[in-house]
Amino acid sequence: MRAAVGIDFGGTNVQAVVVDEAGRVLADGVWPTPREGPAVADLVAGIVASLDVEGLPLGIGAPVLLDGDGIVVAAPNLPSVIGTDFGRSVRSRLTEMNRNPAALVVDNDATLAAVGELELGCAAGSRDAVVVTLGTGIGAGLIVNGQVIRGANGFAGEAGHMVVDTAGPPCPCGRNGCWERFASGTGLARLARDAAHAGRATRVVELAGGDPEAVRGEQVSLACAEGDPEARAIMSAFGWWVALGLANLCLLLDVELCVIGGGLVGSGDFLLAPVREHFAEFMEPATGGTGRVVPRPVAQIVLASLGSRAGAVGAAWSAWKAVGGR
Amino acid sequence: MRAAVGIDFGGTNVQAVVVDEAGRVLADGVWPTPREGPAVADLVAGIVASLDVEGLPLGIGAPVLLDGDGIVVAAPNLPSVIGTDFGRSVRSRLTEMNRNPAALVVDNDATLAAVGELELGCAAGSRDAVVVTLGTGIGAGLIVNGQVIRGANGFAGEAGHMVVDTAGPPCPCGRNGCWERFASGTGLARLARDAAHAGRATRVVELAGGDPEAVRGEQVSLACAEGDPEARAIMSAFGWWVALGLANLCLLLDVELCVIGGGLVGSGDFLLAPVREHFAEFMEPATGGTGRVVPRPVAQIVLASLGSRAGAVGAAWSAWKAVGGR
Numbered sequence: 218m219r220a221a222v223g224i225d226f227g228g229t230n231v232q233a234v235v236v237d238e239a240g241r242v243l244a245d246g247v248w249p250t251p252r253e254g255p256a257v258a259d260l261v262a263g264i265v266a267s268l269d270v271e272g273l274p275l276g277i278g279a280p281v282l283l284d285g286d287g288i289v290v291a292a293p294n295l296p297s298v299i300g301t302d303f304g305r306s307v308r309s310r311l312t313e314m315n316r317n318p319a320a321l322v323v324d325n326d327a328t329l330a331a332v333g334e335l336e337l338g339c340a341a342g343s344r345d346a347v348v349v350t351l352g353t354g355i356g357a358g359l360i361v362n363g364q365v366i367r368g369a370n371g372f373a374g375e376a377g378h379m380v381v382d383t384a385g386p387p388c389p390c391g392r393n394g395c396w397e398r399f400a401s402g403t404g405l406a407r408l409a410r411d412a413a414h415a416g417r418a419t420r421v422v423e424l425a426g427g428d429p430e431a432v433r434g435e436q437v438s439l440a441c442a443e444g445d446p447e448a449r450a451i452m453s454a455f456g457w458w459v460a461l462g463l464a465n466l467c468l469l470l471d472v473e474l475c476v477i478g479g480g481l482v483g484s485g486d487f488l489l490a491p492v493r494e495h496f497a498e499f500m501e502p503a504t505g506g507t508g509r510v511v512p513r514p515v516a517q518i519v520l521a522s523l524g525s526r527a528g529a530v531g532a533a534w535s536a537w538k539a540v541g542g543r
Numbered sequence: 544m545r546a547a548v549g550i551d552f553g554g555t556n557v558q559a560v561v562v563d564e565a566g567r568v569l570a571d572g573v574w575p576t577p578r579e580g581p582a583v584a585d586l587v588a589g590i591v592a593s594l595d596v597e598g599l600p601l602g603i604g605a606p607v608l609l610d611g612d613g614i615v616v617a618a619p620n621l622p623s624v625i626g627t628d629f630g631r632s633v634r635s636r637l638t639e640m641n642r643n644p645a646a647l648v649v650d651n652d653a654t655l656a657a658v659g660e661l662e663l664g665c666a667a668g669s670r671d672a673v674v675v676t677l678g679t680g681i682g683a684g685l686i687v688n689g690q691v692i693r694g695a696n697g698f699a700g701e702a703g704h705m706v707v708d709t710a711g712p713p714c715p716c717g718r719n720g721c722w723e724r725f726a727s728g729t730g731l732a733r734l735a736r737d738a739a740h741a742g743r744a745t746r747v748v749e750l751a752g753g754d755p756e757a758v759r760g761e762q763v764s765l766a767c768a769e770g771d772p773e774a775r776a777i778m779s780a781f782g783w784w785v786a787l788g789l790a791n792l793c794l795l796l797d798v799e800l801c802v803i804g805g806g807l808v809g810s811g812d813f814l815l816a817p818v819r820e821h822f823a824e825f826m827e828p829a830t831g832g833t834g835r836v837v838p839r840p841v842a843q844i845v846l847a848s849l850g851s852r853a854g855a856v857g858a859a860w861s862a863w864k865a866v867g868g869r
Contacts, residue, residue, distance in 0.1 A: 282839065290839040296831025345695040359795070361687050368797020369671040370840050375794035380787055382720075383708045391829040392790075394708075461706055464718075468701035469685070469795065471694020503717040505622020513608065513616040514696050 221542070222270045222318070223533030224261060225326055225526075226250060226279040227480070228294035228353025229402070233264045234526055235273070236533040238542065240337040244268055245526065254297035258310035265316050274540045275318035276532030278326035279303060280354060282372045287323065293378070293389040294354040320539035326350065326528045327374050330478050330521070331358020331365045333531030339476055339522035346474040347466050348521065349376060350528065351459070351481040355397040359470060377401065381461060396465075399458035402480055405434040405451075412451050420445040434481065441487035449487070456491025463492070464499035467516050478521030478528070485520065493518050547868070548596045548644070549859030550587060551652055551852075552576060552605040554620035554679025555728070556806070559590045560852055561599070562859040564868065566663040570594055571852065580623035584636035591642050600866045601644035602858030604652035605629060606680060608698045613649065619704075619715040620680040646865035652676065652854045653700050656804050656847070657684020657691045659857030665802055665848035672800040673792050674847065675702060676854065677785070677807040681723040685796060703727065707787060722791075725784035728806055731760040731777075738777050746771040760807065767813035775813070782817025789818070790825035793842045804847030804854070811846065819844050 220243060225232045227250060235244040246268065251260055265271055281292040287304045304323040311317055331348035334340040335358075340348060346360040355377030359366050366373050377397030378390050385394025386407075398404055412418040413429035420443065422429050424436040437455075440448030463475050475496075481488055500515045521527045546569060551558045553576060561570040572594065577586055591597055607618040613630045630649040637643055657674035660666040661684075666674060672686040681703030685692050692699050703723035704716050711720025712733075724730055738744040739755035746769065748755050750762040763781075766774030789801050801822075807814055826841045847853045 284837070284839065288837060290837040291828055293829055293831060296829075296833050299831060299833050300835035300837050357795070361692055366687055366796075369799040369842075370797055372797040372839070373671075373795065375797075378794045379705070379791040380707055381709065383787070384710060389829060389831055391827055392825060461709070465705040466795075468704045469683070469699065469792075470692075471696055471698040471701075473695040499718060501717055502617055503619055503622075503715060505619060505625060505715055507622050507625050509626035511610070511614060511616040511626050513610065513698070516695075 219542070221274040221276065221533040221536040222265065222268065223276045223529035223531065223536065224264055224278070225329070225528035225532055226257070226277070226295065227326065228280055230480070231260060232526055232529045233268065234529040234533060235268055235270055236530055238537070240530070242526065242530070250295070252297060254301055255306070257298060257303070258306040261307045262310045262314050262316065265311065266314070271316035272319060274320040274536035274542070276322040276324070276329065276534070276536035277307065278324055278329040278528045278532045280326050280356060282325060283323065284370065296389070320536055322532070322535045322539050324532070324535060325356065325374065327356020328358045328365060328367070329531035329535060330356070330527040331360060331531065332534055333523050333527040334476050334478065334521055335360055335365060336534050337523065337530055338527060339519055340474060343474050345470065345472040346476060347470065347472050348476040348478055348527065349463070350479040351401050351477060352479040353401060353403055355401045357466070361470070376462065376466060379462065379465060381465065396462040400455070400462050402434045404458060405437060405455045405481065406432060408455050409434065409437050409451050412447065418447050418451060421448050421451070438484040438487060441484065452484070452487050453491040456488060457495045459492045460495035460499055463496055463518065467500065472516050475516050475518045476521050477518065478523070478525065480525050482520050482524050489518065489520055545868070547600040547602065547859040547862040548591065548594065549602045549855035549857065549862065550590055550604070551655065551854035551858055552583065552603070552621065553652065553806070554606055557586060558852055558855045559594065560855040560859060561594055561596055562856055564863070568852065568856070571855070576621070578623060580627055583624060583629070584632040587633045588636045588640050588642065591637065592640070597642035598645060600646040600862035600868070602648040602650070602655065602860070602862035603633065604650055604655040604854045604858045606652050606682060608651065609649065610696070622715070646862055648858070648861045648865050650858070650861060651682065651700065653682020654684045654691060654693070655857035655861060656682070656853040657686060657857065658860055659849050659853040660802050660804065660847055661686055661691060662860050663849065663856055664853060665845055666800060669800050671796060671798040672802060673796065673798050674802040674804055674853065675789070677727050677803060677805040679727060679729055681727045683792070687796070702788065702792060705788065705791060707791065722788040726781070726788050728760045730784060731763060731781045731807065732758060734781050735760065735763050735777050738773065744773050744777060747774050747777070764810040764813060767810065778810070778813050779817040782814060783821045785818045786821035786825055789822055789844065793826065798842050801842050801844045802847050803844065804849070804851065806851050808846050808850050815844065815846055
């Protein structure tokens with residue numbers, strides 16, 4: 218079988234895919250992310266075994282920054298692996314089980330999501346684009362002149378840790394008011410719980426079993442789909458924060474396309490519509506009192522065509538590349 | 544004479560240089576920025592006449608975004624030219640005076656400052672860098688893979704309008720809490736006036752002639768040089784805002800070098816020291832409770848080696864390129 222395996226470690230879930238050379242997903246699965254570092258390699262080995270894909274090229278994405286030696290130097294949403302050699306521990310576990318891959322590639326999850334959307338998804342053919350992955354945190358892959366850029370140390374794209382509100386809540390990264398405190402799945406859940414405690418999320422709380430503290434983003438999406446106006450107000454407030462950060466990225470990089478990926482893609486138009494509306498407000502041209510308005514081109518905003526599997530597909534694509542495929 | 548002219552319109556001053564092919568500045572001058580659009584072309588013509596440089600290639604930088612037809616689509620700090628064809632009005636004024644340049648290039652000022660520092664200044668040889676120009680507003684030029692990037696429409700680098708504090712003051716661009724509300728010359732003056740009104744800027748107010756409302760950034764620099772602790776406290780608070788935005792840029796682009804240009808370069812180490820100190824705090828690795836700290840490489844921060852003339856020198860360099868020089 219000419220195929221590759223991609224595994225994407227999120228802060229909450231692990232997504233795995235087997236993809237053939239035409240970009241078709243042949244098999245996939247989702248597992249909860251292990252809390253402890255050593256369990257990460259065990260899970261990879263278990264996935265390889267359960268998908269029966271030993272010997273194929275294997276790509277792994279994770280919410281980490283790796284230095285030139287493969288050591289994890291930062292991982293705000295997966296702290297258990299800080300300081301470890303992610304690739305080496307996976308490789309030695311696979312070797313123990315006699316399940317060596319044809320190649321093993323480890324990279325930042327958001328970078329791989331951008332690779333996936335650029336090579337096999339909705340950013341194909343784009344020259345300047347950003348792919349933001351809204352999950353437990355926010356990662357971004359930046360496409361400049363048709364290529365995913367890496368930066369001086371391979372750390373480019375840490376958009377989730379742009380400070381957008383200096384008075385905002387503390388972030389595990391050590392700063393305050395990072396974009397991902399507001400515009401990630403974690404941020405949506407916090408907005409929803411705030412609304413629940415203020416009595417502005419009756420249906421959402423019902424769907425969460427009656428406990429405001431149990432409210433998650435999923436219940437906001439569900440209530441939106443039922444037409445619940447309180448849930449839609451929460452999603453609009455959330456969309457404002459997503460749009461704010463996208464506007465920052467667009468002002469900086471002047472992209473033609475913003476792709477939204479990650480678990481929240483499942484909210485579909487309930488998410489996309491308020492994001493687009495608020496983004497248009499942020500990008501409205503100012504006249505500076507002159508009364509003259511010159512329309513300027515602004516970026517299109519779309520949902521990842523690979524959905525929440527963009528990172529895993531990008532990981533598989535990178536593994537192909539490592540063995541000279543695609 | 545094998546030389547080129549560069550003119551850089553800031554929100555406050557206009558800087559002009561004549562530069563030879565070795566990058567040496569042969570002549571220069573500074574004029575106040577005209578408030579009215581039509582006076583812009585008159586000033587260019589006057590500069591060309593006073594420097595006696597008609598017939599040389601001419602590059603002009605301005606704090607504007609130009610569309611593909613050369614029309615100004617955004618200019619928060621020079622609103623009088625919104626909707627005008629900047630290049631055409633300059634060209635026709637020069638033609639009227641029979642002082643046609645060998646070539647005329649018009650571009651964004653911050654982009655040209657990055658071109659200047661990359662080609663003839665301290666970013667020479669850098670692969671990934673940002674050049675931020677702190678003046679009336681803030682502009683940035685982004686160097687990715689050794690090239691100044693332009694974005695899909697030539698608008699890349701609007702770092703001054705990243706929202707960094709959603710509760711911050713309104714910006715002429717229409718958003719609130721943009722980075723340049725805090726970290727530009729305008730931002731420093733505001734911080735200094737706030738300190739003056741709170742009685743925490745005695746010497747600075749003296750230097751401004753006794754009127755807290757007359758306080759500008761220059762007096763803060765002067766008082767710093769005298770060793771005034773209140774002025775140094777203001778500069779430290781200002782450096783925190785500069786560092787905040789630089790950290791945002793570094794997290795996003797993972798550059799090896801941040802170059803600070805613009806009028807504030809004159810403050811030298813009084814500015815640079817607090818910026819570096821706060822930047823190091825922002826970039827400190829988080830351990831996520833693991834206690835493991837892995838040092839990560841972070842960007843160097845330096846002052847523009849071309850000083851406040853980086854934009855004008857970059858404009859001259861671009862004009863050379865337009866006639867096949869350099």
